[in-house]
Amino acid sequence: xxxxxxxxxxxxxxxxxxxxxxxxxxxxxxxxxxxxxxxxxxxxxxxxxxxxxxxxxxxxxxxxxxxxxxxxxxxxxxxxxxxxxxxxxxxxxxxxxxxxxxxxxxxxxxxxxxxxxxxxxxxxxxxxxxxxxxxxxxxxxxxxxxxxxxxxxxxxxxxxxxxxxxxxxxxxxxxxxxxxxxxxxxxxxxxxxxxxxxxxxxxxxxxxxxxxxxxxxxxxxxxxxxxxxxxxxxxxxxxxxxxxxxxxxxxxxxxxxxxxxxxxxxxxxxxxxxxxxxxxxxxxxxxxxxxxxxxxxxxxxxxxxxxxxxxxxxxxxxxxxxxxxxxxxxxxxxxxxxxxxxxxxxxxxxxxxxxxxxxxxxxxxxxxxxxxxxxxxxxxxxxxxxxxxxxxxxxxxxxxxxxxxxxxxxxxxxxxxxxxxxxxxxxxxxxxxxxxxxxxxxxxxxxxxxxxxxxxxxxxxxxxxxxxxxxxxxxxxxxxxxxxxxxxxxxxxxxxxxxxxx
Numbered sequence: 001x002x003x004x005x006x007x008x009x010x011x012x013x014x015x016x017x018x019x020x021x022x023x024x025x026x027x028x029x030x031x032x033x034x035x036x037x038x039x040x041x042x043x044x045x046x047x048x049x050x051x052x053x054x055x056x057x058x059x060x061x062x063x064x065x066x067x068x069x070x071x072x073x074x075x076x077x078x079x080x081x082x083x084x085x086x087x088x089x090x091x092x093x094x095x096x097x098x099x100x101x102x103x104x105x106x107x108x109x110x111x112x113x114x115x116x117x118x119x120x121x122x123x124x125x126x127x128x129x130x131x132x133x134x135x136x137x138x139x140x141x142x143x144x145x146x147x148x149x150x151x152x153x154x155x156x157x158x159x160x161x162x163x164x165x166x167x168x169x170x171x172x173x174x175x176x177x178x179x180x181x182x183x184x185x186x187x188x189x190x191x192x193x194x195x196x197x198x199x200x201x202x203x204x205x206x207x208x209x210x211x212x213x214x215x216x217x218x219x220x221x222x223x224x225x226x227x228x229x230x231x232x233x234x235x236x237x238x239x240x241x242x243x244x245x246x247x248x249x250x251x252x253x254x255x256x257x258x259x260x261x262x263x264x265x266x267x268x269x270x271x272x273x274x275x276x277x278x279x280x281x282x283x284x285x286x287x288x289x290x291x292x293x294x295x296x297x298x299x300x301x302x303x304x305x306x307x308x309x310x311x312x313x314x315x316x317x318x319x320x321x322x323x324x325x326x327x328x329x330x331x332x333x334x335x336x337x338x339x340x341x342x343x344x345x346x347x348x349x350x351x352x353x354x355x356x357x358x359x360x361x362x363x364x365x366x367x368x369x370x371x372x373x374x375x376x377x378x379x380x381x382x383x384x385x386x387x388x389x390x391x392x393x394x395x396x397x398x399x400x401x402x403x404x405x406x407x408x409x410x411x412x413x414x415x416x417x418x419x420x421x422x423x424x425x426x427x428x429x430x431x432x433x434x435x436x437x438x439x440x441x442x443x444x445x446x447x448x449x450x451x452x453x454x455x456x457x458x459x460x461x462x463x464x465x466x467x468x469x470x471x472x473x474x475x476x477x478x479x480x481x482x483x484x485x486x487x488x489x490x491x492x493x494x495x496x497x498x499x500x501x502x
Contacts, residue, residue: 006041007104009082013041018431020078026427028459029078032057032071040089040099049096072097114183114403120241121184123160124148126169127201128191140192141166142264143201143230147188150234152370153248153338157241160184161372161402179208182403186214188237199223203233205240215240227253248367252295252334259291266300270307280304295334299343302326306347323347331360338368342377349381349481357381372401380412386484388419407432411440418443418494419487423450442471446494457498464500472501 006013012021015038020027029037039048039056054063057071072089079088082101090100124147129140145162152159160182168178175187190203204216215236219229231250254260262283269280281304287297305323324347330340345360361381364374375398383391395413399405414430417423430444441464448457465471473495482488496502 005106006038007106008041008044008088008101011079012106013037026431026453026456027078028456030071030074030463032067033075033078036068036071037075040097041101041103044099044101044103047092047096047098053096113180114400116183116185117158119156119158120186121158121160122151122186122188122205122237122241123165123179123182123184124151125178125187125189126166127189127203129193130191131193131195133194136192136194138261138264139194141169141268142260143192143226145264145267146227146230147233149339149368150230150251151237153251153368154238154242155248155369157238157370158184159370159401161370161405163406164402164404167404175206175208176211183400185209186241194223197223199226199229201229201233205237223257226257249336251337252293254291254294254296256287256291256294259287259294259297262287262290263294263297263300266297266304270300270304277304277307293333295330295337295340298326298330298333299337299340302330302343302347320347320351324351336367338364338371338374341367342371342374345374346377346381350479352481354385354481354483370401372398372405375401376405376409376412379416381481383412383416383419384480384482384484384487386482386487388416388487391416392420411443414440414443414447418447418450419490423447427451442468442476442495442498442500443491445498445500446491449497449499450494454497461498461500474502 004015006015010023011027012024013019013034014021015034018031018034020029020034020037035057036053039053050065050068054065054068057068072091076087076089082088086100088099088101090098092098124144127140127144129137144165148159148162148165151157152161164182175189179185179187185208187206187208188203189206190201192202193200199219199221201219202216203219205214206212207214217233217236219232221229254263266280266283266287269276269283281301284297284301284304287294288301291297302323302325305319305326324344327340327344327347330337331344334340341360341364345357345364348354348357348360361374361378364371365378368374375394379391379394379398382394385391391412395409395416398409399413402409410429410432414426417426417429424447426447427444430440430447441460445457445460445464448454448460473492476495477488477492480488
């Protein structure tokens with residue numbers, strides 16, 4: 001997959017990386033500012049309305065126009081005056097803004113092919129919804145996600161994670177090229193149609209190296225049989241790839257299809273805006289009301305509460321206690337679900353119940369060694385325990401299983417690189433965390449400070465404090481689950497150099 005960079009004057013903007021360079025040196029620019037600049041330079045000379053720019057920088061949010069005015073003013077100050085005079089960004093009275101400079105679009109380099117793992121490797125591409133009802137898209141996505149989860153629990157397979165697979169949703173592509181980008185040999189693709197209480201699924205397993213179809217089948221069943229069909233598809237693929245039928249312990253299945261679809265919709269919203277997280281909370285609560293024994297809904301609701309705890313600026317007892325209670329409930333309901341296990345493990349670590357946390361992580365990865373999110377979460381906890389090289393190995397494994405990950409992966413990667421003293425690499429990683437920029441910006445500030453780039457570090461620290469006005473270095477150091485005092489002081493030193501308050 002390819003992105004684009006935009007060059008104008010001494011600047012190069014890379015929207016994918018979230019970076020703006022002036023003469024190859026990074027420019028400290030806000031996340032919203034980057035979004036606005038990307039929208040403007042993508043259409044040089046065109047007038048972009050204020051509403052279009054608000055949608056670009058604050059998607060799905062109701063924001064006052066004054067916020068746009070402030071961001072544009074900050075961009076003008078950062079960019080300065082073009083060599084030819086005038087302004088890079090001009091105002092069109094009562095309408096919007098226009099980028100006045102000449103822009104050169106540069107394609108980024110093609111993604112490097114990843115080497116094939118030693119074991120059979122597979123990616124499940126998003127199943128196409130071929131019904132006439134666009135509302136069935138959620139059902140098709142849920143089917144894809146469940147097949148990924150079921151296959152990944154087979155230890156003899158290497159299975160690409162959901163986020164990377166869904167990067168190809170709705171995009172036509174050559175199977176060989178997709179397989180090379182993801183570093184797998186096999187692809188599962190298919191379609192699903194739901195109508196009149198029945199579901200029709202077409203699935204085919206392709207060897208991307210040879211182009212051969214190893215297996216293909218059509219299923220036409222009652223809608224109530226959907227989970228039995230998923231089990232059958234998984235079994236057939238395992239048999240085709242491994243030459244024998246060997247299935248892991250069964251997962252708990254929801255009793256309510258409506259609860260299942262609500263949970264699928266909620267999962268899409270978990271890494272989005274706070275407003276989206278609130279919507280996810282409502283969907284998951286409704287799912288549990290429909291199916292009180294649905295373990296996965298409890299797991300995601302636990303993580304939703306934990307995110308609320310983190311985004312609130314402090315670990316309030318209400319958020320912490322509820323999140324931990326929900327995670328424990330999820331594990332009780334389905335002890336064979338790796339996702340429930342690692343969610344509980346992560347929360348236990350923040351409660352400093354390290355022995356139980358380590359045990360739960362071990363159980364999660366024994367159940368599903370392909371669970372990329374678990375490896376990423378374990379990296380965070382392992383680094384804070386002082387086992388930095390081990391933590392780096394974990395996050396690298398997470399990236400290999402999920403080469404096109406959600407942006408939050410760059411937070412534990414940046415944290416691990418900072419802990420290892422690789423501050424320049426940490427800056428590069430942390431600049432790619434768009435979703436959790438509020439959380440990662442403090443580590444970015446510390447990394448820049450350790451490089452001696454104090455002006456940039458203090459700019460990042462100031463932006464961090466806008467969203468976290470009550471932050472203090474001492475409080476943070478006391479709450480993070482450190483098990484290594486020297487490492488804690490290394491982080492504290494970076495924060496202090498960046499100008500974050502004691």
